[in-house]
Structure formats: C-alpha cells, structure tokens
Amino acid sequence: MNIIQKKSPNFWIGRKGYRPEGVVIHIMDGTLIGTDAWFANPTSQVSAHYGIGKNGEVHQYVQETDAAWHAGRVDTPLWKLIKSNVNPNLYTVGIEHEGKPNDVWADAMKQSSVALIREICQRWQIPIDRNHVVGHFEVFSKKPNCPASNKKILDELVALAGQQTPPPTPNPSVEEGVRKIEEGLAMIKQIIN
Numbered sequence: 585m586n587i588i589q590k591k592s593p594n595f596w597i598g599r600k601g602y603r604p605e606g607v608v609i610h611i612m613d614g615t616l617i618g619t620d621a622w623f624a625n626p627t628s629q630v631s632a633h634y635g636i637g638k639n640g641e642v643h644q645y646v647q648e649t650d651a652a653w654h655a656g657r658v659d660t661p662l663w664k665l666i667k668s669n670v671n672p673n674l675y676t677v678g679i680e681h682e683g684k685p686n687d688v689w690a691d692a693m694k695q696s697s698v699a700l701i702r703e704i705c706q707r708w709q710i711p712i713d714r715n716h717v718v719g720h721f722e723v724f725s726k727k728p729n730c731p732a733s734n735k736k737i738l739d740e741l742v743a744l745a746g747q748q749t750p751p752p753t754p755n756p757s758v759e760e761g762v763r764k765i766e767e768g769l770a771m772i773k774q775i776i777n
C-alpha cells in the first residue's frame with residue numbers, strides 16, 4: 585500500500601505502556617488537503633494516524649507506535665472495550681476520511697480504508713470486528729455523526745476488511761463437486777458427438 589508521509593507535530597511519543605487495541609474511524613468533515621494543513625498546525629492540537637482521500641490516497645500523520653490526538657475525549661461511550669480512566673488515544677489507531685457525514689463513500693476511499701484497517705489489525709493482532717473497529721461517536725457521543733450519519737458504513741468496512749483474511753483454504757468437497765460436473769460435461773459431449 586502506498587502511503588504518503590505528512591508528519592504532524594500533534595502527538596505523544598510512545599503510548600505510555602499501552603498498544604493499539606482498536607481502530608477509530610472518523611470523517612474529516614472537509615477535504616484531505618484541509619486536514620493535512622490542520623494536522624500540520626501545532627495550534628490545532630489535533631491529529632490522526634492516517635487520512636484517506638476520496639481518490640483513495642493515504643496520508644500518514646503520526647506513526648502507529650505513537651499516540652495521535654483523535655479520540656481523547658470520552659462522553660457516554662457505547663464502545664464495549666473502552667477502558668475507564670485511560671485516554672483512548674493511547675490504545676487506538678485513528679483513521680480520518682475525506683468528506684462530510686452525509687456523503688456516500690467513494691469506492692476508492694472505501695477500498696483504501698479496508699486495506700489499511702486490515703494491515704493495522706494484522707500488525708497489532710487486533711480482531712477485525714465491530715468491537716475493535718469503532719466509530720468516533722462510540723467513544724464521544726458529542727460527535728454523533730463521526731464518521732457518518734449512516735452507521736452502516738462501519739459494518740461494511742469491517743465485513744470487507746475481514747473477508748480477505750486469512751487466505752481461503754481449498755475445500756475438498758467443492759473440488760470433488762467440480763470434478764463430478766466436469767465428468768458429467770464430458771459424458772454429455774460424448775452423447776452429442
């Protein structure tokens with residue numbers, strides 16, 4: 585995966601003994617270029633590990649071994665695995681997406697997001713499910729439309745990211761079925777000829 589580095593000054597070095605245990609999905613509510621500038625600005629005091637454009641371009645602002653500032657506020661969280669009295673930035677990886685909460689996600693952006701979620705989860709041995717891949721709104725209820733008004737996008741990302749790992753193992757019964765169909769076709773050909 586091609587990742588363009590766009591370093592942000594807004595992060596903590598290291599994770600104070602924690603490691604990534606979840607991925608938090610966000611919407612920029614703006615453009616990739618605007619987000620690049622906002623995260624590069626030390627006065628904004630915000631960042632994420634990654635930002636994905638509508639064209640599928642992936643920007644990295646903060647290294648995964650460091651804590652980006654994307655989900656530091658907790659308010660009536662719905663996330664089952666949230667830790668009490670620990671800043672979520674210390675144990676999550678944050679991914680921003682270009683656009684507005686009501687947008688339909690472009691295929692290219694969705695595909696990059698799926699590939700990135702899969703890579704992050706494999707790297708840190710995070711299960712690819714809705715308990716580990718969450719929307720910002722599930723951490724901070726005062727952002728009800730981050731990453732989207734329609735929450736189905738989260739289910740879709742998780743389903744697609746989970747689908748492609750691990751590689752499918754050959755199923756003997758399917759192979760047997762294919763062999764029988766081929767035999768049947770050969771018999772039909774003989775009859776026709």
Ligand SMILES: [Zn+2]
Pocket residue numbers: 609610611720727730731
């Ligand atoms: Zn957010």
